[in-house]
Amino acid sequence: MKQHFFPALRLTLASIVVFMGLYTLLIWAIAQAAPNKGKGETVSVNNKVVGYKLEGQNFTEDKYFNSRPSAVGYNAAGSGASNKGPSNPDYLKDVQNRIDTFMVHNPSIKKEDIPSELVTASGSGLDPDLSPQGAYVQVERIAKTRNIPDKKIKALIAQQIQKPLFGLFGPEKVNVLQLNIALDNLQ
């Protein structure tokens, strides 16, 4: 035991220097060449920061594309999910309420057109995206609120759709923040 104790102690100190210190510094130094120097990329409108490129934010007003439900209310100081089990009756009631609320705000939409992500909370509580269907299903409401023809908004969504990686891998999606900024610019 004793013959191993001092090597262990000294090795630990060396590991602290290399893996906590030098490795971190190296990555940090390389980060200075990364977008916004590794401090998180921001999105600005009129030179004012309105959000972070990767993180979703709360959009609940009728004039905006609404983002997904969030268990943490899009509070980016933390993050988290509902952790509700699929059979939990209280949770299923919540989902039913969200469907009903959506129907109230979007009376012209048929229930079978509401995609599941619009009524379920994301894993991080900060999901920045919707599926294209999740955006299209909100068009009529936004058109009415803003008094813009449907066609124009649909064209906007089509522009904003991000294709799968290399056109091959993963789902299509739309970034809600970018979409809403573009929507504001439409008028």
Add this chain to the structure above:
Amino acid sequence: MNTEILGVIAMFVIMVLLAIPLGRYIGKVYNGDKTWLDFIFNPIDKLFFKAGGINPEKEMTWQQSMVALLVINLVWFLLSMFVLMNMSWLPLNPDGNPSMTADLAYNTTVSFVSNTNLQHYSGESGVSYLGQLLLMLFQFVSAGTGMAACAVVFKAMKEKSTQTLGNFYNYFIKSCTRILLPLSIIVAIILMFNGTPMTFKGKAQFTSMQGDTVNVSRGPAAAMIAIKQVGTNGGGYFGANSSHPFENPNYFTNMVENICIILIPIALIFALGYILKRKRFAWIVFGVMTLGFLLLVIPSIYNEMHGNTAITQMGILQSHGSMEGKEVRFGPAASAYWGISTTVTSNGSVNAMHDSFTPLTGMFAMLGMMINSFYGGVGVGFLNFYIFIIIAVFISGLMVGRTPEFMGKKIEAREMKIASIIALLHPFLILVGTAIASHLYAHDPTAYAGWLNNPGNHGFSEMLYEFTSASANNGSEFGGLGNSTPFWNIAPGTVMLLARFLPIIGPVAIAGILAKKKYVPESAGTLKTDTSTFGIMVFAVIFIVAALSFFPALALGPISEFFGMR
């Protein structure tokens, strides 16, 4: 074909294609052969040997290796307890986060030293940047520990008849510097250029388009996320782990991270083939593991893509699958694939919330951890598999009336006793732990009401999952469990401790004992271990010993929930 499915297939294929050359490289590192990276790493390793006062040429017996392993882990334990309980006043704490209580620090310390990374705190508010970096240190060294133990077993399998099995410190340092470090640097760079933060600045503030004031947590995340994936650690920087947009910005990073989860565990199999010069044997092991993996992953993807049946009944569009706890940019297929990747290995990072998986996917995730050797953790995955090989050799030897021999060594009562104890330890820890927790809850549901986030069978699954994850040194969670209580900190903490070190010592002991025995050359009477028949035998042993011992518990949890929802 559906792009989500295609993405999953691509991940698997790329992973295997990368693991083959990496395995060769790892084999060379442990053999001490020349590699093209020597010019960088020889001087670095020399510094480590000098700083540690170690002679890397000095041969150690298996017992000496294990003592060295335990002592250095003890040092880490003490260091971690000190920092976590005092970080509020230590440097690098821009957000003013508090120190941990003793029970939480114990859980977190054991969790990170044992390569588990069960997290009963939230990264944004529960640790300082110094704490995060210290935990990152353990992500390197705990992975290195597991790989070093595996290297000792490789060495034992390779030698004809020997007392000594190389130098533990040598394997340990080389695992950290030559394998984990370069891979982590590459992954960290990829992550940063896709938007993962790497900064020492504290929280940032902005006003959202609807006028809310939002604070944004940041920190030196990229460095930690890289090693968390490469070293099958899984402990995330942010509370939501790899579902957080900063930890896993897009589908590309998701593919990179998911490939890293299984990369080294598979590469180690190919490394074994290289070291023993028995490629066929390595492919048999890989085949058995992959068969198990596919049997878990395919139905999971199917279930998640078909959505929650209770929500389907509400009449909405389910073509996007079950999205509770999932992110749109990954979709249900990649989330299910990750869910199984992370549980068959001992990684435990998540890109979707396992608590909200459909019942059977949750069960397959648990089964991955209960078996814990379909790929398994870095190093320790093969050690678990080794136990099953020993048992399979013994049983099939008895069945066909041949002396049970493995790699030219007779397997006798002593080795079998160790193998049986280790194989039974895992179900013992999980089932006894869950039984105690269930007993407490059932006898006083009001006092422990904060424990469970979901009622009924799913609540039972939450407790079962926690102990399974702890005993598999996995670290993923059914996050609804109210786990920041002394019971949940101390009981799973102790399970992690036992389930880490005994399953390392056991296989190393067997390998060490076998290595000392006389080498028996292969003859007509030898049971061939590099045939698919033997592969199927190992698979059967795993299925019977590991999977079936958990069937009653699974029937009470996810299986009942599944039938209850129909």
